[in-house]
Amino acid sequence: MSILISVTEETNRQGANNPPIPKLYGVPSISLVRDNGTSATIILDGKRENEERIVSESYEAIDGLVTTGYTDSMVSLTQTNGELITVKASGIVEVYDNDSGKGVVRFRDSEKVEDTIYTVEETLSDISTLVPVGYKSYVVRLSQTGTNAPVPTIVVDELGWSAFSWSRFSAGFYGLVPTPATVTSKTAVFVGLNVVDNVGAVEMIEAYEIVGFIAVETSSIDSTAIGTPTTTTQKDDVMQVLGPTLIEVRVYD
DSSP states (O other): OOOEEEEEEEEBTTBTTSOOEEEEEEGGGEEEEEEOSSSEEEEEOOSSSOEEEEESSOHHHHHHHOOSOOOOOEEEEEBTTSOEEEEEGGGEEEEEEOTTSOEEEEEOOTTOSSOEEEEESSOHHHHHTTSOOSEEEEEEEEEOOTTOOOEEEEEEESSSGGGSOEEEEETTEEEEOOSSOOOOTTEEEEESOOEEEOSSEEEEEEEEEETTEEEEEEEEEESSSTTSOOOOEEOSSOTTBTBSEEEEEEEEO
């Protein structure tokens, strides 16, 4: 299994004052992701010692990116001297753009003690499209208050849905309607956190695709009435009980 995840590095081994930069990390080389609250620390499993990378994305956002279903693939790149190289995606530790607009790939070969550094013509953006995953995704963190529409913070948008607005149809019922209708029978929707125990009530969040749009429902059940019939009530102000709700939509090939 192999996968490259895209994150924004805040600090690295060169020092904490470097500006944030986008990077790709190879999941086979990640041994641990530590939750820092609104950010996370990625631990790269090195041959001699582990390396830490502090990134802007939260643990939940990274967890939404790391999924099963990926197959190892060969990635063909062009070195700056014109020489072609082909490496396994599972051996890629990290990828970033250097100051000259070239891509830098750190590759780990199980038979070598030291990692190999390649400077290539392909940029980080180019390389991110070379590892096939079988679907395109839209990952968003939603918050919602009062009678307002949900407010999205885009984590990943491979579907071009950032241009579309979320709507509130009624209390506890919201949706996103992309056009043209790219929501199909091959669409799957996932919620990062869907049940929250909140001071005498169980708050629930559901997300699903229906008739061409993505729907999100939030509701509440009285958890103090143990052993008696209870009523589920759709309500607002649920998404941010423990922070914005992470929603991932995948449209499979």
